[in-house]
Amino acid sequence: MxxxxxxxxxxxxxxxxxxxxxxxxxxxADAPRKISDFDxxxxxxxxxxxxxxxxxxxxxxxxxxxxxxxLREALAIGADKAYLLSDPSFERxxxxxxxxxxxxxxxxxxxxxxxxxxxxxxxxxxxxxGPRLAERLGLPQITYVRALSLDEDTIVAERSxxxxxxxxxxxxxxxxxxxxxxxxxxxxxxMAIMKASKKEITIWSAEDLTVVKARVGEAGSxxxxxxxxxxxxxxxxxxxxxxxxxxxxxxxxxALVKDGVVGR
Amino acid sequence: xxxxxxxxxxWVFSENLDLMLELLGKGSELADKLSVELTAxxxxxxxxxxxSKLIEHGADKIFIVDRPALxxxxxxxxxxxxxxxxxQHKPEILLIGSTRRGREVxxxxxxxxxxxxxxxCTELSIDDGGRxxxxxxxxxxxxxxxxxxxxxxxxxxxxxxxxEKLEFKERKGEVVEADVELEEPRTEVVETREIEAAKxxxxxxxxIVSGGRGVEKKEDFEILEELAEILGGQVGNSRPLAEDxxxxxxxxxxxxxxxxxxxxxxxxxxxxxxxxxxxxxxxxIVAINKDAEAPIFEVADYVVVGDLxxxxxxxxxxxxxxxxxx
Ligand SMILES: Cc1cc2nc3c(=O)[nH]c(=O)nc-3n(C[C@H](O)[C@H](O)[C@H](O)COP(=O)(O)OP(=O)(O)OC[C@H]3O[C@@H](n4cnc5c(N)ncnc54)[C@H](O)[C@@H]3O)c2cc1C
Ligand SMILES: Nc1ncnc2c1ncn2[C@@H]1O[C@H](COP(=O)(O)O)[C@@H](O)[C@H]1O
Numbered sequence: 318m319x320x321x322x323x324x325x326x327x328x329x330x331x332x333x334x335x336x337x338x339x340x341x342x343x344x345x346a347d348a349p350r351k352i353s354d355f356d357x358x359x360x361x362x363x364x365x366x367x368x369x370x371x372x373x374x375x376x377x378x379x380x381x382x383x384x385x386x387x388l389r390e391a392l393a394i395g396a397d398k399a400y401l402l403s404d405p406s407f408e409r410x411x412x413x414x415x416x417x418x419x420x421x422x423x424x425x426x427x428x429x430x431x432x433x434x435x436x437x438x439x440x441x442x443x444x445x446x447g448p449r450l451a452e453r454l455g456l457p458q459i460t461y462v463r464a465l466s467l468d469e470d471t472i473v474a475e476r477s478x479x480x481x482x483x484x485x486x487x488x489x490x491x492x493x494x495x496x497x498x499x500x501x502x503x504x505x506x507x508m509a510i511m512k513a514s515k516k517e518i519t520i521w522s523a524e525d526l527t528v529v530k531a532r533v534g535e536a537g538s539x540x541x542x543x544x545x546x547x548x549x550x551x552x553x554x555x556x557x558x559x560x561x562x563x564x565x566x567x568x569x570x571x572a573l574v575k576d577g578v579v580g581r
Numbered sequence: 582x583x584x585x586x587x588x589x590x591x592w593v594f595s596e597n598l599d600l601m602l603e604l605l606g607k608g609s610e611l612a613d614k615l616s617v618e619l620t621a622x623x624x625x626x627x628x629x630x631x632x633s634k635l636i637e638h639g640a641d642k643i644f645i646v647d648r649p650a651l652x653x654x655x656x657x658x659x660x661x662x663x664x665x666x667x668x669q670h671k672p673e674i675l676l677i678g679s680t681r682r683g684r685e686v687x688x689x690x691x692x693x694x695x696x697x698x699x700x701x702c703t704e705l706s707i708d709d710g711g712r713x714x715x716x717x718x719x720x721x722x723x724x725x726x727x728x729x730x731x732x733x734x735x736x737x738x739x740x741x742x743x744x745e746k747l748e749f750k751e752r753k754g755e756v757v758e759a760d761v762e763l764e765e766p767r768t769e770v771v772e773t774r775e776i777e778a779a780k781x782x783x784x785x786x787x788x789i790v791s792g793g794r795g796v797e798k799k800e801d802f803e804i805l806e807e808l809a810e811i812l813g814g815q816v817g818n819s820r821p822l823a824e825d826x827x828x829x830x831x832x833x834x835x836x837x838x839x840x841x842x843x844x845x846x847x848x849x850x851x852x853x854x855x856x857x858x859x860x861x862x863x864x865x866i867v868a869i870n871k872d873a874e875a876p877i878f879e880v881a882d883y884v885v886v887g888d889l890x891x892x893x894x895x896x897x898x899x900x901x902x903x904x905x906x907x
Pocket of ligand 2: 324325326327353355356359377378379380412415419433434435436437438439441442443444445446447
């Protein structure tokens, strides 16, 4: 029966982000958080495998204390155990440092068969943490998985690339990153939510993980962010109006010709 | 960590040769600014005949790894070859083509070298201190982040069709057989199914007429196709039409193609940030939507509140009349 680890990120809900119009800065601190979309697909796939084969689903998150909220939701969806790797020294970690912290946490957990990650997280959208973690743990990886099956110690996965779909075989343990296409995540029932509130969330600090301080947080990050600004989108926003649809079309057509974007 | 000054030179790598030419275009600008050599890493099987093309497009030097073991793409042999080459020669900058395969190699490589990697850069430049300044979209397209890498090599991945190829005449370059050992793959590809690609790459289209969930049936795309044809362009679509409805295999947006046509016509697309992230650089945007509150109107030059089933055919008629006259 497989032991499955899911790496889950508490991400900024990017559809709820507001921009401070004076400074063009994003107000990320006030934005709501949620389970990163593709990580929900990753979790769903793990829970589906457990429903079929038995075993256990463990979720791991690197994040602040309040990430407990998303871990509760993940437990309600069907995870059995949750680990929050949390320490003030982890703040501002880039993917190099996040993958290091995750790797140390997963080593402490012990044996496993599969690790699931999302193809990318919705806020930073780097798609690096999965492959970086595979590298640190010395695992084979299959990225962009859209369908899979597990038979004993063999995983068969279909992955989508730009120009083809590949069917790939590997022996466990293996790390997989999944796309949104792989499944439709379930919405937990009230019953499941109640039950989940009794499950335990374990918090591991830097000390518990015996991580090297110089390798986490800002000190352990290779990337330095100079600035994050909302792009300027200056559009004309001209409302095209007329009595009839034909009139609207005519006005629009003329404007486009005048702008030099049609008629070559 | 090595002293930073020990690292010298700009390198490019992509398993996609066309993308590698684009990387050379940007790479030669960066190398000129730093007064260093530009090197391409060419890997694969039977790829020797590509060297002259790489030189014409700006490479001063090519490391070639041409082996049967590289006939099919696996991440382990490619990564191990790059790791060894970088350790032997210490470039300061490495640009890697941001395909789904390339991103995987870049992440593994950066981890093995304990360095950073900025993904999907849309702008690259060198500052006065000789650092690589990298910009990319974050927060689902809500913002552009500008980043630097404090460790060398500084690694960036670059998506297709962001930078121009440059062609030079009568250039000379050196081709060097790389001395590397390849790691064995740890996965096995048992089947490959080609996806039928669009006839014209949507990034190259001058005009794009795009449909979203406001288009009810796949057959209804005919009216968009007609408009696109009159405009000498191509049709495109939002992600749900590919992912949920399975009408298409590709889409435009943050997680799909990023386009920059002179004219983008959005029909029945709400304009959620992830879609807008892919059309931001369009010269003129027309939005047709029956909901006056649709967010797409916030990013449009021309706002048409109406039913696409009426507006699109009427626009075709009006344009046909106008263009025939001119
Ligand atoms: C991480 C992530 C990445 C994503 N990446 C992408 C991406 O790359 N590209 C992308 O497109 N999406 C992406 N999405 C999905 C995105 O969030 C939206 O769900 C999607 O763009 C909505 O598509 P739509 O506008 O076609 O559909 P809807 O949002 O359903 O909008 C349909 C619109 O059509 C209008 N309409 C309906 N009927 C008519 C009519 N007869 N005439 C005129 N107007 C009509 C409606 O008013 C509505 O505004 C991503 C999501 C996530 C979470
Ligand atoms: N802080 C984190 N905690 C746990 N998992 C993470 C974290 N950040 C990223 N991941 C995992 O790595 C994937 C890719 O993230 P990213 O590299 O940020 O695009 C996500 O979908 C998660 O599965």
